[in-house]
């Protein structure tokens with residue numbers, strides 16, 4: 748049975764923290780593939796700063812050199828608030844022969860009690876958690892830990908730096924930075 752890691756996010760923009768997470772989960776969980784799933788509207792935070800189309804494109808660009816990574820537009824195509832329980836159900840219907848895992852960072856592990864239909868979701872799919880500075884992976888829920896060097900990069904940091912005219916070099920890939928600059932996405 749194929750083992751596929753699902754990595755949902757706002758990706759506004761994608762950054763090296765995301766890529767490191769995906770790579771460490773891919774290696775340590777012996778996944779066959781990782782699917783990046785940009786949300787249409789994130790369930791628990793303000794609307795994104797860029798369009799879903801731009802976030803999909805930035806995510807594609809960010810992962811383009813990895814043979815086992817791809818972008819899945821299932822949430823963007825639905826054009827509604829992106830609840831993970833709906834996404835998982837749809838994917839499990841479409842791909843009955845795949846074992847899915849859902850990859851999240853420490854902030855999302857702490858937030859799990861607030862997720863929509865969380866008990867049902869926990870029965871549907873195993874969760875993989877990655878440490879994030881300032882957050883713990885301790886949870887009342889069963890979350891399998893993947894080791895990764897702590898990385899204090901966030902999309903917020905990148906947006907803030909761009910808005911104040913500071914460099915974002917080495918926080919995300921040169922290709923993503925080129926797209927941000929070309930379309931002036933955050934200024």
Ligand SMILES: Nc1ncnc2c1ncn2[C@@H]1O[C@H](COP(=O)(O)OP(=O)(O)OP(=O)(O)O)[C@@H](O)[C@H]1O
Pocket residue numbers: 755756757758759764765768850851852853854855877878879880898899900901902903904
């Ligand atoms: N540096 C990081 N270390 C560990 N996990 C991370 C890191 N950055 C993002 N994640 C995780 O990646 C997933 C998608 O995150 P998201 O796209 O919201 O990025 P973000 O950097 O948290 O964005 P923002 O700053 O806009 O809130 C979430 O599960 C989040 O916990």
Ligand SMILES: O=C(O)c1ccc[n+]([C@@H]2O[C@H](COP(=O)([O-])O)[C@@H](O)[C@H]2O)c1
Pocket residue numbers: 754755756757758784786789790791792829830831832851855858861862863864
């Ligand atoms: O389904 C929920 O209630 C839920 C609540 C918070 C986050 N999520 C998912 O967790 C992933 C990371 O969220 P975010 O907002 O940090 O990009 C993304 O795929 C979200 O759809 C899902």
